[in-house]
Amino acid sequence: MKVAATLTALVAVAIAAPAMAAPRPAVPIPDDPRGLLLQPFQGEASHEQPLRRAPVPQHPFMAANDDSIIHNDGWQTDTYDRSGPVGPDLVVSSTSSLIRDCSSLSFLPDGTALTVCIGVGNPQVKALDPDTLAQIATYPLPKRDKGLLPDTSNFSGGYFYLDHLGRLVVSTAENHVLWLRLDGEAFTLDREVDLSGVIGTQRIQSVLPDWSNRIWFVTQEGTVGYIGLRGEIRTHPLPGEVIANSFAIDESGGVFVVSDHALYRFDGGADRPVVTWRKTYDRGTRVKPSQVSQGSGTTPTLIGRASLPSGGWIAITDNADPQMNVVVFKRGKAGPGAAPVCQQPVFPANAGADENSLISVPGGLIAENNYGYLFKKLAPRQPTTTPGLVKVAVDYNAGTCRIAWHNDTARVPSSVSKASLGSGLVYAYTHPAVDELAYALPLPLGALAPDAWYLTAFSIRTGRQVWSRYVGSGLLYNNHYAAVSLGPDGTAYVGTVGGVVRIADRP
Numbered sequence: 001m002k003v004a005a006t007l008t009a010l011v012a013v014a015i016a017a018p019a020m021a022a023p024r025p026a027v028p029i030p031d032d033p034r035g036l037l038l039q040p041f042q043g044e045a046s047h048e049q050p051l052r053r054a055p056v057p058q059h060p061f062m063a064a065n066d067d068s069i070i071h072n073d074g075w076q077t078d079t080y081d082r083s084g085p086v087g088p089d090l091v092v093s094s095t096s097s098l099i100r101d102c103s104s105l106s107f108l109p110d111g112t113a114l115t116v117c118i119g120v121g122n123p124q125v126k127a128l129d130p131d132t133l134a135q136i137a138t139y140p141l142p143k144r145d146k147g148l149l150p151d152t153s154n155f156s157g158g159y160f161y162l163d164h165l166g167r168l169v170v171s172t173a174e175n176h177v178l179w180l181r182l183d184g185e186a187f188t189l190d191r192e193v194d195l196s197g198v199i200g201t202q203r204i205q206s207v208l209p210d211w212s213n214r215i216w217f218v219t220q221e222g223t224v225g226y227i228g229l230r231g232e233i234r235t236h237p238l239p240g241e242v243i244a245n246s247f248a249i250d251e252s253g254g255v256f257v258v259s260d261h262a263l264y265r266f267d268g269g270a271d272r273p274v275v276t277w278r279k280t281y282d283r284g285t286r287v288k289p290s291q292v293s294q295g296s297g298t299t300p301t302l303i304g305r306a307s308l309p310s311g312g313w314i315a316i317t318d319n320a321d322p323q324m325n326v327v328v329f330k331r332g333k334a335g336p337g338a339a340p341v342c343q344q345p346v347f348p349a350n351a352g353a354d355e356n357s358l359i360s361v362p363g364g365l366i367a368e369n370n371y372g373y374l375f376k377k378l379a380p381r382q383p384t385t386t387p388g389l390v391k392v393a394v395d396y397n398a399g400t401c402r403i404a405w406h407n408d409t410a411r412v413p414s415s416v417s418k419a420s421l422g423s424g425l426v427y428a429y430t431h432p433a434v435d436e437l438a439y440a441l442p443l444p445l446g447a448l449a450p451d452a453w454y455l456t457a458f459s460i461r462t463g464r465q466v467w468s469r470y471v472g473s474g475l476l477y478n479n480h481y482a483a484v485s486l487g488p489d490g491t492a493y494v495g496t497v498g499g500v501v502r503i504a505d506r507p
Contacts, residue, residue, distance in 0.1 A: 043467030048424030083422030260295030
């Protein structure tokens with residue numbers, strides 16, 4: 001009842017509160033006091049060694065890799081070169097967004113964090129102080145959901161990117177694309193393009209530039225299009241197909257989209273988007289718990305430069321039963337080939353689903369199991385999901401896949417988890433089962449168990465859990481598909497239903 005009362009009160013405040021134009025101090029997300037019974041830190045300081053990889057090309061029309069987008073770069077690798085927190089003395093703080101989920105954070109050169117928060121009331125673009133989480137500026141976007149409570153299976157409007165000029169580029173519920181610049185304590189609208197005359201009431205899922213600076217977009221209803229260099233709008237429909245995630249772009253001009261039926265490579269033709277190739281995959285027979293569509297839950301991940309003889313590679317997960325697979329294809333213009341480069345079954349039979357992008361690390365790909373996640377709006381506890389974190393070792397040239405390691409205890413309901421090569425760690429937002437909680441006092445479980453959420457670090461090399469830091473308890477600490485983001489100074493941030501949490505090594 002306490003969680004429900006808190007949620008009701010915050011909803012009322014969210015509806016009444018005006019957009020803030022001046023900085024205001026961070027108001028922490030309310031926490032369940034039963035969280036004080038838990039051990040705040042489990043594990044040990046990390047002594048993992050850094051890893052190295054071939055550089056990911058810097059997109060000429062996006063902000064620096066690591067700072068521009070939810071999946072880090074145009075290749076959507078979900079991997080940082082820089083370090084994250086290593087423990088054990090980790091400081092946790094938060095800022096309330098009044099029941100709006102801030103799906104990811106990107107960073108300006110001075111460290112200022114930018115985000116888009118969607119939930120109750122109007123979505124908001126926010127600029128936050130990276131240390132105090134004080135709100136520097138906000139920009140209200142048009143209301144997205146008709147009812148009081150948001151459509152929690154709809155990701156439209158949550159994807160954004162920072163361009164090479166430091167502007168935040170985001171789509172709205174009215175199907176406009178906005179370019180917003182932070183000027184001091186306010187956002188300025190630099191550019192606006194109205195797509196509604198072309199796509200009607202379809203919902204824009206994501207917007208990204210290609211290497212020529214055409215601005216590509218995809219809709220949930222299966223339309224792929226771009227805004228050309230002269231402002232022309234061109235589209236290509238995929239009838240009967242749903243696009244439930246973002247897309248990837250590479251230096252050869254390729255635009256890589258996965259629908260609930262097939263994987264595509266698009267290129268910009270003389271006057272329209274062109275399907276260079278289409279490759280179907282096993283989409284299964286059901287929408288599994290945690291999924292928002294019947295098909296791959298991953299934004300495509302690119303590996304290897306397009307100048308390689310293979311043209312580079314592209315990886316997704318399929319939706320097969322009894323076991324889902326990590327699947328790797330060639331991505332060059334010549335096509336993916338008659339069969340995948342390789343595929344590897346992962347996670348338990350009839351209990352595997354991944355609604356988040358694969359993490360590209362040296363030597364392979366890391367996948368997480370989200371099976372069983374369902375957002376329960378007013379439940380005292382969110383569902384316990386099937387555990388699983390796995391690294392698939394891939395020899396891209398030989399065309400072989402195998403399991404390098406698997407962690408069968410990690411419960412990662414929905415976070416866009418990230419790897420840090422500087423720290424040698426994978427960071428995930430975890431939700432242990434009741435009987436897995438570590439108490440600071442010898443207390444019984446059951447009614448005394450809070451709905452606890454943690455930032456947890458795993459070794460990239462072995463999958464071993466290195467440490468886990470308690471963040472908060474209750475519905476407002478559920479991240480609901482938001483990302484772990486690492487700031488330039490190594491601080492970790494996670495968007496939650498209630499706002500943004502910050503986890504940092506104590507100075």
